Amino acid sequence: MSPVKQVQVTFGCAEPERVARFWCEVLGYVVPSPPEGFATWDDVNRSLPPEDRDAWFACSDPSGVGPRLYFQRVPEGKAGKNRVHLDVRVGAGLAGEERLAALQAECTRLVALGAVCERVMPADEENESCITMLDVEGNEFCLD
Template sequence: MASIKEIQVTFDCADPKRVGLFWCEALGYDAVLPGGFATWDDCERSLPPESRGSWFACADPSGAGPRLYFQRVPEEKITKNRVHVDVRVGKGLVGEERLAVLEAECARLVALGAKRVRLLPADEENESCLVMQDVEGNEFCLD
């Protein structure tokens, strides 16, 4: 029997700290500082200039969710993500109650710099969800 593995979700981005701080606020995660540093600024100052701002990490303070890692890449995002994050704010809710929760969370995330893309209305198989983009255009869903 295979053992359960710990996972990390990695985002390629232009500004790892900006994207990482958005996801900290969106999910209630905490920034992960490398050992020996009190702040991100202290960590950045210890790196050679070409490595500054090259990564950021955050984690679920409860330990239940995966660690998120953000790495700087030179290319811009051009196409739709093949993998995306579902932020499960409406779990167990249906109809108007679910829509109200999705809309409230959408408004909070838009204030943090996210963009609302479209509502996918409920059908015979699925409840409604909202497609959104983070501060660098990475797609995610409020589900």
């Protein structure tokens, strides 16, 4: 069996470009260049039939280490809790008050980008602190 070479995480959403650009800001990701023959993604969009315009958007880790994120338009809204979510590891290697301060600083930055802070979970006897959040379309993610 050959090893997996790449992973892509796909999100169903109402506004793919808006959600993709939010995640670019969260993760330091970038929007790939448009395909050859197009100067901008708007040019690509205009070349598509109306029903296919704004149907998807993607972003990727500029270092090539992290997974590509793909956002596709779906007709239905979010109906319940995500079965899969991203953990944004801003507190790795930190503990106690230092970890919580790093998480809260990132939470403040992301709220300014349109995220919602859902719950702050301070450290207890078994777990370090983490913060559950919602992205610009209500998808759960954690600051860990």
